[in-house]
Amino acid sequence: MAETHTDQRPLSPHLQIYRPMLTMMMSIVHRITGMALYFGIILLVWWLMAAAISAEYFALTxxxxxxxxxxxxxxxxxxxxxxxMLGGLRHLLWDTGHGFKLNLVEWLARLNLALSIILTLALWIGVYWVRGTL
Amino acid sequence: MKTPLGTVFGLGSARTGTEHWWLQRVTAIANIPLVLFLIAFILWHLGADRATLMASVKHPLIAIALALSFLSILWHMRLGMQVVIEDYVHGRWRIVCLLVNAFFTIALGVAALYAILSLSFGA
Structure with missing residues (x-):
C-alpha cells in the first residue's frame, strides 16, 4: 500500500524544528523512562529467580x-x-477530561519533575536513615 | 472492543485500538498500588539472605501480591512497547519487533511466576 503513493506530499515539520518546551520534553521522557523500566525489570526477575535457584546465587545478586x-x-x-508513575497520574487526570488549561498543564509538568526527584531522594535518604547504610 | 459511536457509524479500523487504550489505563491504575507494594517489598529485603526472602514469600498474601504485580506490570509494558514499535518501526521489522515484545514479556512473566511459586512452596 505505502509503495503506491510515491508523489511528493507536504510533510509535517520534524521534531528539531520546534522550540523545546518542558511539556514536550516531559512527554519524551515519559516514553524513555517507560522503555528503561521495560528492560530494568529484568533485574527484578533475575533477583527473584536467583532466590529460587540457591542461597549462594541469591547472595551473589x-x-x-x-x-x-x-x-x-x-x-x-x-x-x-x-x-x-507521576506522568501516568497526569495522563489519568487528562483521561477524565480535566487539567487541560495551559498554565495548569505547565504547572503539572513542573510538579511531576520536581516530585520525581524529591521522592527519589526521600526514598534513598529514608533507607539510609533506617538502615544506617545504603 | 469498539466505542458505541464507532459501532453506530461503522467507523474505525474495527480492530483493537480502543481495547488497547483501555487496557493500558486499567493496568496503569492497577500498577499504582502494586508498584508501591513492590517498592516496599524490595526495600524490606535489602541485603537480606534467601531464608528471609523465602519466609516472606511463603505468606499467601505476599505471594499473590507479587504475582499480581508482575502480571499487571508486564501486561502494561507489552502494551506500551507495542505503541512505541508501531510509531517508530516500519516495514517487515515491525512484525519481528512485535513478536519479540510478546515473547519477552511473556517469558519474563512465566519466569517471575515460577520464582514466586518456587519460593512460596519450596523448601
Missing part, C-alpha cells in the same frame, strides 16, 4: 545490587519508576 555500581543503577531505576 544481593552483593551485585549492594555494589556502588548496582546502587547507581537502582537509583536511576527508582527515579525512572517514580517519574513514569
Amino acid at each position: 544481593q552483593s551485585v545490587f549492594g555494589h556502588w555500581l548496582g546502587k547507581i543503577v537502582l537509583f536511576g531505576f527508582t527515579w525512572a519508576l517514580l517519574h513514569h
Whole structure:
C-alpha cells in the first residue's frame, strides 16, 4: 500500500524544528523512562529467580545490587519508576477530561519533575536513615 | 472492543485500538498500588539472605501480591512497547519487533511466576 503513493506530499515539520518546551520534553521522557523500566525489570526477575535457584546465587545478586555500581543503577531505576508513575497520574487526570488549561498543564509538568526527584531522594535518604547504610 | 459511536457509524479500523487504550489505563491504575507494594517489598529485603526472602514469600498474601504485580506490570509494558514499535518501526521489522515484545514479556512473566511459586512452596 505505502509503495503506491510515491508523489511528493507536504510533510509535517520534524521534531528539531520546534522550540523545546518542558511539556514536550516531559512527554519524551515519559516514553524513555517507560522503555528503561521495560528492560530494568529484568533485574527484578533475575533477583527473584536467583532466590529460587540457591542461597549462594541469591547472595551473589544481593552483593551485585549492594555494589556502588548496582546502587547507581537502582537509583536511576527508582527515579525512572517514580517519574513514569507521576506522568501516568497526569495522563489519568487528562483521561477524565480535566487539567487541560495551559498554565495548569505547565504547572503539572513542573510538579511531576520536581516530585520525581524529591521522592527519589526521600526514598534513598529514608533507607539510609533506617538502615544506617545504603 | 469498539466505542458505541464507532459501532453506530461503522467507523474505525474495527480492530483493537480502543481495547488497547483501555487496557493500558486499567493496568496503569492497577500498577499504582502494586508498584508501591513492590517498592516496599524490595526495600524490606535489602541485603537480606534467601531464608528471609523465602519466609516472606511463603505468606499467601505476599505471594499473590507479587504475582499480581508482575502480571499487571508486564501486561502494561507489552502494551506500551507495542505503541512505541508501531510509531517508530516500519516495514517487515515491525512484525519481528512485535513478536519479540510478546515473547519477552511473556517469558519474563512465566519466569517471575515460577520464582514466586518456587519460593512460596519450596523448601
